[in-house]
Amino acid sequence: MSGQNSDQLHRTTLAIYTSIMEQFNPGLQRLAALGNNYIQAFQALALTSEAYFNALCKMGEQAMQSMSSRLLGDVLVQISDSQRRLTNELEGVFRWFHSEVLREMDDNVRLDKEYILNSRRRYEIEVRNQASALERQMRRGVPQDGSEYVHFLRECQREALKEEERRYRFLAEKHSGFTQSIAYLMNKTGGGLQNRAEGWKDLVNHTRESRPRTPSRLEDNIVRYNEIMFNNT
Template sequence: MSSANLDQLHRSTLGVYESLLDQFNPGLQRLVALGKTYIQAFQALSSTSEEYFHALGRMGEQALHTLSSRSLGDVIIQIAESQRRLTNELDGMFRWFHSEVLREMENNVKLDKDFIAGSRRRYEMEVHNHASALDRQQRRGHQDVVEYTHFLRDSQKDALKEEERRYRFLAEKHCNLSLTIAQLMNKMGGALHQRAEEWGDCVNETRASRPRTPSRMEQMGMREEERAQQWTKREEPSLGRVPSRGPSPVLMRSRSGSLGDGLGGGRLMRAIVSCAPSPNPTLLDFSMGDAITVLVPEPRNGWLYGKGQNSPRQGWFPASYVEPLDQAPRPPLPRGTNPFATVKLKPTVTNDRSGPRAPGRII
């Protein structure tokens, strides 16, 4: 091997030692410092978490003493206890991280600084000794560089092994950390996921089994809707039994004397609500807004007889479902709207003499 190649091999070996002293060991020291800060941050988080879930548990205990939310209180207490156990497990993992990772790295980086510095000094001393021997051989006219070449190659291999050993140590420690986290997740995650689903089912059961207390606005809307229904009931006559058959031809005659056939005779009405189809063949179905020809002069038991304008079928239907076609359509009543809000009161005159007299007015 030429002297240039030997010099390059020597510089490469020195570069490995310099990398360990100037980059790896300082980097490991920074990792240790950051790890300690990481643990301190978790300890603060753990303390806050303990306070938070302890307070959550107290609220669950309050719910246990209510008449409406006892089962929900039990769920809240279970959630708080599960989270506190999870925090304790995490606390144990961080204690392991401190003892098995941070402390080992901190101890090794202190020892390694002296070890690598000593290894480099020994290497440089051996290189100096070999170089002196080669100079003496050169002065005698005979120079054998084989032994020196083997020494440089072996030294470089040793330096590379030391470099690899340190990065392997770093990787192994954090592989173990990842395994510890995975074991914790398998231990707590599956059970917590299953329990969370059970808690959700319990919460949904309370929503389905017992009606929740409506808000004030919802209560007002419900009262207004009840009033609207009562108002509608007052307008609708009670329905008796459906007449057994259609009207006689005599009742279907119009005022002019002609026989009303549903096309030229009878009153035209407009459906204000829909009448759903029925298995009873004597009933007439239609949709809201349809024109209906009424073929009887007066309701029977609250029923009218007629036919749809666009249908040949005839039948009975509730009299309250239609209104005269020439009457303005009723505006739809929005849900929760006061049906009395649009009522206009007529002005009234009172003869109350208790009020003050206007100046100059004779009563």
């Protein structure tokens, strides 16, 4: 930047405003639309997950009514509850994403169109005013090396760059927050889920071991069949 003359400085500053107006904001608008699709797809997933684990829970409740599989029924109900809780927690993350990221992106795009156009317009007026003042002073014979004008242009460029940076920082901050909330959920939930899943595995194995096999005419076939079909569980 230091090597730029006043014309280059001015053109670069205009290019920064143009980039916000023609690249960043349309990109943000596209992103907000894609984000809405993403959230809708998550909501659809949450509904199918709910339907699936409700149905699994019902099968667990049936098992709890049976003579053979009360413990397994209890495990199935617990698994269903656990998955439904996990989906609820994820819904919380997506609600945050919707209100704190997507809605703000939408609002910013809407408000920023006019704001950035005005900023650019204000900058152009300021440049014209400063340039005229410089010209007037030179005509009056006041000695001028133009350094004050270049300093002004540099300050304006710094401000435009800050505008641009703030917009990218907003994006980076919001999305690292999204990742962080997913990571937080994973770390909060992962350990307990692992322990519960191991507990269920032990209970399931317990039901396998608790009744020693005494093969009979019928059972010979049953065992052979189940080894293929129900994965010898």
